[in-house]
């Protein structure tokens with residue numbers, strides 16, 4: 001008999017060991033403190049088989065940038081089930097608890113990075129953002145088509161960085177949805193920790209600041225610069241930052257493993273062969289825990305009205321038909337009218353930030369159009385000027 005209940009804070013270390021077991025990882029000493037901090041900050045859901053912790057899930061209360069608003073968000077992480085207990089419905093039970101907790105706390109969305117794409121669609125999560133992994137060949141000067149903003153750059157120490165660069169990041173979130181609101185502690189522990197698990201052998205983070213942008217990067221003695229975060233308020237500032245990163249002595253490549261799909265860098269390069277797209281991958285999995293609240297909260301690019309029929313196997317309160325009115329004063333109410341579009345909660349989450357097109361999902365057969373052209377109209381209402389982008393590690 002499996003019992004779902006809170007994992008006490010005192011067992012945070014046990015959760016880190018548990019994650020090491022299911023992810024086949026050894027957590028090094030330097031990373032332990034950061035992991036313990038994340039787990040303590042989270043709502044910790046455990047699945048107990050008697051006294052044995054058989055499954056775990058952590059949900060960190062955060063705020064997610066969506067078009068025109070910031071929504072309470074359960075950032076889900078640390079998900080695992082013991083190999084001796086897999087495929088008995090333990091994950092399903094933990095997700096149900098996470099959903100119930102999010103509803104009770106009034107958080108309309110949940111988000112996660114998935115270890116495998118096949119897991120979370122069944123729970124109403126949809127792939128809402130993609131990301132590019134870019135690399136600059138910086139063994140020669142980076143030629144740019146964009147004239148860099150020549151104002152001076154300066155390096156700031158990591159202790160004072162959040163105060164300097166935090167406001168720029170916050171402004172970016174208002175322009176480009178998909179990221180998490182970062183408080184001081186998030187900056188210190190999550191963005192600027194001295195070591196990064198994903199990048200063993202790299203230095204501690206450096207923060208370079210321009211009057212209209214910043215970059216967080218680490219370097220490696222194998223002559224690599226690795227960019228963890230780069231935000232610019234103008235293309236000219238962005239050009240200045242990339243030129244700086246590509247010109248650091250004793251380095252010859254710049255890796256930027258997580259950039260937005262509409263990143264300017266590949267288009268800025270005078271020689272397109274100097275910037276290579278190394279990867280294009282699914283990033284943020286989003287869940288609309290409260291569909292009407294999420295639809296009312298975001299801003300819309302066009303005035304229109306739709307009847308959406310939503311299928312939600314795990315949160316029945318979201319299911320059924322909704323009359324969505326988009327525009328300056330959005331509304332979302334129950335209706336019995338015939339649907340313009342029929343779609344799963346997972347596909348609704350996938351299109352919600354404007355990063356996936358409803359037309360594409362209709363063409364693959366995932367979204368059904370009751371009214372011809374409704375998917376294209378919904379895309380026009382969902383449209384965002386900048387592609388959604390998630391660059392937080394949780």
Ligand SMILES: CC(=O)SCCNC(=O)CCNC(=O)[C@H](O)C(C)(C)COP(=O)(O)OP(=O)(O)OC[C@H]1O[C@@H](n2cnc3c(N)ncnc32)[C@H](O)[C@@H]1OP(=O)(O)O
Nearest residue numbers: 022077078079080081086087088089090091092112115118
């Ligand atoms: C946000 C994050 O932390 S992502 C990290 C997720 N964790 C991992 O990948 C660690 C290693 N894996 C595990 O710990 C476990 O296998 C988990 C957590 C992925 C799944 O836990 P389980 O308790 O086995 O899942 P559960 O039994 O509830 O499965 C429910 C359904 O999902 C399916 N499912 C579960 N995991 C997978 C998977 N990896 N691939 C495909 N289907 C899956 C099951 O087959 C089942 O389908 P069914 O309802 O049609 O029978």
